[in-house]
Amino acid sequence: MPDTPHEQSDSGAAALAELPDRSCTWCKVPMMKRLVGDGKFIHYTCPKCIFQHTTKRESKKE
Numbered sequence: 001m002p003d004t005p006h007e008q009s010d011s012g013a014a015a016l017a018e019l020p021d022r023s024c025t026w027c028k029v030p031m032m033k034r035l036v037g038d039g040k041f042i043h044y045t046c047p048k049c050i051f052q053h054t055t056k057r058e059s060k061k062e
């Protein structure tokens with residue numbers, strides 16, 4: 001586990017840090033990411049072309 005001594009005040013923000021990065025298929029730039037579907041899915045949005053991609057989280061079971 002990473003040794004990040006951050007307080008878990010916001011579970012959403014904390015979870016974002018451990019999400020895998022994804023680059024836009026078209027622009028090759030890092031996409032913005034956020035959790036959707038009660039934290040079960042990762043929603044990526046490209047800041048340039050607004051391409052969107054949603055993937056299911058598979059790392060953890062809660």
Ligand SMILES: [Zn+2]
Pocket residue numbers: 024025026027028046047048049050051
């Ligand atoms: Zn793009």
